[in-house]
Amino acid sequence: MPRQPTERALLTPLLRRVFPSGVSQVARVAEGVSTRVYRVVAQDETFYLRILPEADASFDPEVIAHERVRQLGAKAPEVIAYEPHYQPLQRSLMIVREIPGLPLSQSTDLDPETLSAIMDAAGSDLARINSVGVDGFGWVRRDEETARLQAPLPTNRALALDGWESDLAYLAETGTLLSTDLTPLEQVRSRYDTWLDDAESRLAHGDFDTTAIYQRDGAYTGVIDFGELRGASRWYDLAHFHMRDGEYLTATLLPPLVRGYARVVALPQDGLRRIHFASLFINLHALGRSLRKRPPNRFTQHQVERLRADLVALAE
Numbered sequence: 473m474p475r476q477p478t479e480r481a482l483l484t485p486l487l488r489r490v491f492p493s494g495v496s497q498v499a500r501v502a503e504g505v506s507t508r509v510y511r512v513v514a515q516d517e518t519f520y521l522r523i524l525p526e527a528d529a530s531f532d533p534e535v536i537a538h539e540r541v542r543q544l545g546a547k548a549p550e551v552i553a554y555e556p557h558y559q560p561l562q563r564s565l566m567i568v569r570e571i572p573g574l575p576l577s578q579s580t581d582l583d584p585e586t587l588s589a590i591m592d593a594a595g596s597d598l599a600r601i602n603s604v605g606v607d608g609f610g611w612v613r614r615d616e617e618t619a620r621l622q623a624p625l626p627t628n629r630a631l632a633l634d635g636w637e638s639d640l641a642y643l644a645e646t647g648t649l650l651s652t653d654l655t656p657l658e659q660v661r662s663r664y665d666t667w668l669d670d671a672e673s674r675l676a677h678g679d680f681d682t683t684a685i686y687q688r689d690g691a692y693t694g695v696i697d698f699g700e701l702r703g704a705s706r707w708y709d710l711a712h713f714h715m716r717d718g719e720y721l722t723a724t725l726l727p728p729l730v731r732g733y734a735r736v737v738a739l740p741q742d743g744l745r746r747i748h749f750a751s752l753f754i755n756l757h758a759l760g761r762s763l764r765k766r767p768p769n770r771f772t773q774h775q776v777e778r779l780r781a782d783l784v785a786l787a788e
Contacts, residue, residue, distance in 0.1 A: 480510075482560040483521065487512065490553045490567060507699055518570040519552065523563050529614040530556055531564045533621055534698055537604065537612075537675060538568070546600040547571070547694030571696050573688030577681070577720035586690045587721070588728040593692035594685045595732025598709055601695070603737065604675035606703030610634075612675075621675060623703035629668040631704060632753040639760035648763060648776060656783045657752065664749050664786065673703035680709040681716035682725070706737075711750035715758070719774055748782040755779045 480498060487495055497513035501520075508523040524531060531554060541548045549568035558565050576582075576590065606612065608623035609631040625631050640657070643649040649657075677684065678700030686693045702708070710733065714726050726747075733739065740746070755775050762772055 479508075479523075479561065483510070485560070486553070486555065486558065486565075487521075491515075512567070519567050520549075520570060521565060521567045523561065523565045524614070525563075526614075527562055529564060531566045531614075532556060533612045533614055534701060535566060536619065536621060537698055537701055540604045541597075541601045541675075544600040544603060546597040547692070548597075548601075548698065549694070549696060571686045571694040573686045573693045575683045575696075576685040576687060576725075577683045579687055580721065582687070582690060584723055587723050587725060590685065590687050590690070590692045591725045591728035592732035592735075594695065595729040595734075596736045597695055597732075598677070598680065598729070599733040599736035601677055602674045602706055602709060606673045606675050609673050609703045612701040612703060621701075621703070623673065625703075628670040628673070628705045631702075632668050632750075635757055635760065636753070639756045642760050642764070643756070646763060648759060648768070648772075649779075653780065653783070656787060657756075660749070660752065660783060660786045664745075667746060667749055670705035670707075672705075674706055674708075676702050676704040676708040676712075678702045678704075678709075678712075680713050682720050705750065707746050707750040708754070710747045712754050714747050715751045715755050715775060715778055718778075719771060745786060748785045751782050752779060752786075755782075 480500075483498070487498065491512070491514040493515055495512055495514045497511065499511050501509050501511045507525065510521040512519045512521055522531070535551050535554050538548050538551050542550065549571055551566055551568050553567040555565050557563070576587070579587075582590075604621070606621045606623055608625055609628050610623040610625040613622045613624065625634070640649070640654065644651075644654060677695065677698060679697060680695075684695055684697045686696060710726075710730065713729060717724060717726050730739070730743070730747075755778060759772060759775050759779075
């Protein structure tokens, strides 16, 4: 029985077409939870080839997002090749140019002033990313090729409250949240309920934290990993970053991020409280999803501590 060609071999025709001068390295890398990723080096430049795992999924929305945010001036990876349905693999794939440097999460040697400047620049880019509109809320649809960014839920309220009751029940049953947490959560939700009625859906990076922000020699170089794009309120990415802030670096980086954001898009005086509020919903859902898959760890403990701190801030 003839041996089936490897995935790497099936990629060879594409790589020859995209890089006619040849490539010096093609290696599978452990980036992305489900998306398969290869590092490609050609003429001393590094690129990343990404392959979606689902046969019926398309990179089309991600390509659109990359192009639109770059047009707005954000430092996002440049898409240099895109195959909606690459026949040899029966999968959608794209190739992006590398954002150079290291993620901020690994940049523990940077001084506070340098970190602040990087976060300021990242905040401005985040505001540009969030300036792109989406039709609907929730995960951006990947099941069809389209020139529009679309999501399935009709309102931000539907997105925020998706799984709220089941996550609360699960976290209470497992002892992750105490009875002293549950009453304040419901009180805060009721007190700021109208904030859930954000009518305008914007493009959210979806997983914005220090692992996605890159720097080289102390200078901001860009934002990577747009694999969890969604339509959400303007506060989603800021709130997600707030939830993760402090996981890898001891410095509190939300203030310079907000400062840079506000240089591009003016924020209301109650902006920080809105970030705390949006963080509660993201946090609860993330905790429920994580703890259903794996035992508690330092990251989930950080999230619980952040949730309780947000409740205190919103009760004041």
